[in-house]
Amino acid sequence: MKDTTNLGGDQAVIEAKGLNLVFQTADGPVHALKDVNLTVNRGEFVSFIGPSGCGKTTFLRAIAALETPTGGTLTVNGMTPDAARQARAYGYVFQAAGLYPWRTIAGNIKLPLEIMGFSRDEQDSRVARVLDLVELAGFGKKYPWQLSGGMQQRASIARALAFDADILLMDEPFGALDEIVRDRLNEEVLKLWARTGKTIGFVTHSIPEAVYLSTKIVVMSPRPGRITDVIDSPLPKERPLDIRDSRAFIEIAHRVREGLRAGHSDE
Amino acid sequence: MSRVLPVLTVLAGIVVVWYLGAVWLNSTWVYDQAERAGTTVTLAEVIPQTMAQERPLLPPPHQVAAELWKGVAGQAVTSKRSLVYHGFVTFKGTMMGFALGIVLGVALAMSIVRFRVMDMSVMPWAIISQTIPIVALAPMILVVANQVGVQDRDVPKAIIAAYLSFFPVLVSMVKGLRSPDQMQLDLLRTYGANEVQTFVKLRLPASMPYFFASLKVAIAASLIGTIVGELPTGAIEGLGARMLIGSQFGEPLIMWAALFAAAILAGMLILAVGAVERFARARMGVPA
Numbered sequence: 193m194k195d196t197t198n199l200g201g202d203q204a205v206i207e208a209k210g211l212n213l214v215f216q217t218a219d220g221p222v223h224a225l226k227d228v229n230l231t232v233n234r235g236e237f238v239s240f241i242g243p244s245g246c247g248k249t250t251f252l253r254a255i256a257a258l259e260t261p262t263g264g265t266l267t268v269n270g271m272t273p274d275a276a277r278q279a280r281a282y283g284y285v286f287q288a289a290g291l292y293p294w295r296t297i298a299g300n301i302k303l304p305l306e307i308m309g310f311s312r313d314e315q316d317s318r319v320a321r322v323l324d325l326v327e328l329a330g331f332g333k334k335y336p337w338q339l340s341g342g343m344q345q346r347a348s349i350a351r352a353l354a355f356d357a358d359i360l361l362m363d364e365p366f367g368a369l370d371e372i373v374r375d376r377l378n379e380e381v382l383k384l385w386a387r388t389g390k391t392i393g394f395v396t397h398s399i400p401e402a403v404y405l406s407t408k409i410v411v412m413s414p415r416p417g418r419i420t421d422v423i424d425s426p427l428p429k430e431r432p433l434d435i436r437d438s439r440a441f442i443e444i445a446h447r448v449r450e451g452l453r454a455g456h457s458d459e
Numbered sequence: 460m461s462r463v464l465p466v467l468t469v470l471a472g473i474v475v476v477w478y479l480g481a482v483w484l485n486s487t488w489v490y491d492q493a494e495r496a497g498t499t500v501t502l503a504e505v506i507p508q509t510m511a512q513e514r515p516l517l518p519p520p521h522q523v524a525a526e527l528w529k530g531v532a533g534q535a536v537t538s539k540r541s542l543v544y545h546g547f548v549t550f551k552g553t554m555m556g557f558a559l560g561i562v563l564g565v566a567l568a569m570s571i572v573r574f575r576v577m578d579m580s581v582m583p584w585a586i587i588s589q590t591i592p593i594v595a596l597a598p599m600i601l602v603v604a605n606q607v608g609v610q611d612r613d614v615p616k617a618i619i620a621a622y623l624s625f626f627p628v629l630v631s632m633v634k635g636l637r638s639p640d641q642m643q644l645d646l647l648r649t650y651g652a653n654e655v656q657t658f659v660k661l662r663l664p665a666s667m668p669y670f671f672a673s674l675k676v677a678i679a680a681s682l683i684g685t686i687v688g689e690l691p692t693g694a695i696e697g698l699g700a701r702m703l704i705g706s707q708f709g710e711p712l713i714m715w716a717a718l719f720a721a722a723i724l725a726g727m728l729i730l731a732v733g734a735v736e737r738f739a740r741a742r743m744g745v746p747a
Contacts, residue, residue: 258645277651284649286642294664294743303660304650335744355650 205269205359205391206232206255212263213250213417223416224250225261230410230419234358237385237392239402240410241448247417248395248410252361255393256284268359280308282359283352287367289344291336291351298323298332301351308355322350325384342373346380353388361393366401375433378404382431399452403427403444404436411451421451474520481519485509488516518715526716539696542720548697550724552613552685556620557678563621564628564677565670571629572636572662582633589626593619593684598691612695620684624677631673635666667743671736678728686721698724 213225225247232238240248253259254266257273268276276282283304291300298319305315323329326346336344345365352360362381366374378401385392396402402409403425411421425444427435435441482505489508493500500508510519518526530542537544567585570577597619604615639661647657689699698721705714 253645256649258648277649280651282649284646286646288642290642290646292661292664294667296744307647307650307652307656307660 203234204231205234205236206230206393207267208251208264209266210264211251211254211261211266213247213254213259214262224259225254226416226418228264228417228419230422232391232393232408234391235389236408237382237394237406238408238410239394239396239406240412241396241399241402242412242452243414245414245417246412247414248412249363250417251412252363252393252395255359256282256361258284280355280357282361283355283357285345285349285352285360285362285365287364289336289341289348291344291347293336295335296332297328297334297336297339297347300336300347301332301354304351304355310355318354322353325353325387326350327380340373342369342377345369345377349381349384353384357390359391359393363395364397365394367397374398374401379433381405386429399445399448400436403441403448404431404433409444409448411448413452413454420454421447423447423451477517477520481515481517482506482509484516485512485519488512514709514711516711518712522712523715523719526712527719530716530720542698542701542716545696545698545701545717546720546724549682549685549689549699549721550728552616552688552697553620553678553682553724553728555613555617556684557624557681559617559621560624560677560681561628561674564625564673565632567625568629568632568636569658571633585626585629588622593623593687594690596622597684597687601688601691616685616688616697619688620681623684624681627673627676627680628670631669632666635669636662638669639665664743667739671732671739674732674736675729678732679725682721682725682728 208228208230211225211228212223215222215224228247228251240251242248250259254261255268255273257277266273269279269281271279271281291297292303295303301319301322302315305318310318319332320329323332326349328343328346328350331339331343331347336347339347349360349362349365366377369377381392381394382405384390394402394405407425409421409423409425410419411423412418413420423444426440427444486505486509489500489505509515511522512518515522527542530540534541534543536547567577567581571582572578600619600622601615604618609615643661643665644657647661652660685697686699686702689697690703698717701717701720702714705711705717
């Protein structure tokens with residue numbers, strides 16, 4: 193919750209210029225990302241959407257320094273992704289909650305804090321704060337198996353928020369959940385974003401999810417993985433669930449669908 | 460009750476077969492005696508005589524039970540005839556070998572998971588080591604230990620026990636330490652965790668279920684190793700020595716009582732390991 197004065201400012205947080213990433217596999221090289229240019233500004237909610245193999249997850253992993261680009265430049269907060277990691281620039285949420293079954297929910301959220309060397313008192317107060325943020329207050333002493341899938345994923349978001357990174361990277365975080373739970377968590381993520389002012393990178397398969405959440409939608413297509421369209425959403429920041437029936441929403445969804453189709457036509 | 464009944468049924472079946480076997484095997488001696496005395500005996504006369512021989516081929520259960528009781532409760536626990544005394548000697552050897560086996564197994568597993576070259580060089584030898592019959596190896600370990608000036612008889616025994624017990628620990632720990640998936644490793648990378656932190660926070664706790672599963676096998680293997688280690692020591696102390704004495708002096712009752720004492724000891728050790736495992740699981744939040 194720092195730098196709130198910069199909210200809505202136009203500082204680039206993530207900048208990719210001519211980014212290329214080629215995996216060497218047994219079947220020959222795979223072009224996972226080709227000439228990707230993208231600027232994400234502070235406080236934006238950016239969704240990456242596209243079919244499997246379009247490189248959306250690879251791009252997110254490259255931002256998190258989990259993959260190394262083979263060409264071009266990529267900076268996070270003006271640093272290399274590796275340096276940004278050391279500066280605790282981002283929290284990462286995976287598709288599966290990946291909570292340690294041998295730790296309580298509070299213990300799981302403390303995991304990054306222990307590794308980063310926060311004091312015990314600091315750990316406790318941060319755990320209490322992020323549990324509150326994801327509306328899991330009172331569940332700290334429970335074990336993961338005692339929670340539903342949606343609650344587990346909320347706990348994993350709390351874990352990513354615990355060390356106050358400015359950027360939250362989410363890789364299909366709700367992909368494994370049913371649609372009713374997904375709708376509610378989408379609403380909660382928007383609230384969380386409004387309250388914390390973080391920059392969010394969000395990978396998804398779902399057009400409604402992308403349009404509902406984002407201020408910027410990046411449409412990608414496969415073979416080679418590349419960006420085919422970048423849509424700046426005109427939707428207001430306040431978004432009740434029924435905004436999805438509005439004309440503006442449907443128009444953006446249509447453009448996303450067109451972008452996805454265009455990406456497929458040249459196969 | 461529903462869990463006890465099948466066990467008791469099997470036990471009753473074993474006892475019946477055992478008694479039948481005792482009558483069949485021990486009757487040979489009764490018939491021989493009768494033939495030498497020039498008399499004939501009926502089956503009704505034979506059966507009671509197969510139940511109380513001094514050197515039966517197969518002692519019936521009640522004779523073994525009586526001998527076992529005599530060995531456990533009928534002696535001072537410091538007596539050389541006490542099965543408690545010998546059992547404790549074997550227990551001590553088992554625990555030393557068990558501890559040594561755990562340390563060895565875990566240490567090897569850690570280095571195998573960490574260093575690829577260890578995986579390629581040590582693992583095949585660990586497997587080969589288990590194909591060598593321990594009865595052939597045990598006397599050599601004893602002789603070598605004596606040659607290099609180790610007077611304490613416990614040391615070679617512990618080495619033999621550890622030789623058997625390190626293996627299940629090693630195999631399980633390699634699997635356990637490798638059990639975290641890529642996503643969990645990636646998660647720690649995003650925190651900038653170093654190798655030690657990854658080991659302590661993720662690999663080690665993730666390996667615990669594998670570790671405890673291996674302990675039950677390891678403790679049984681350690682007990683067998685200890686008993687084998689006691690056999691060729693000149694039969695001085697321990698349940699293995701007791702078995703050897705019974706065999707050498709033609710006292711089957713001593714042998715059988717020692718055998719059952721070893722089985723009971725094994726049962727108690729496995730129960731104890733199970734209790735430690737349940738305690739650890741509860742501490743780690745695993746549902747019962």
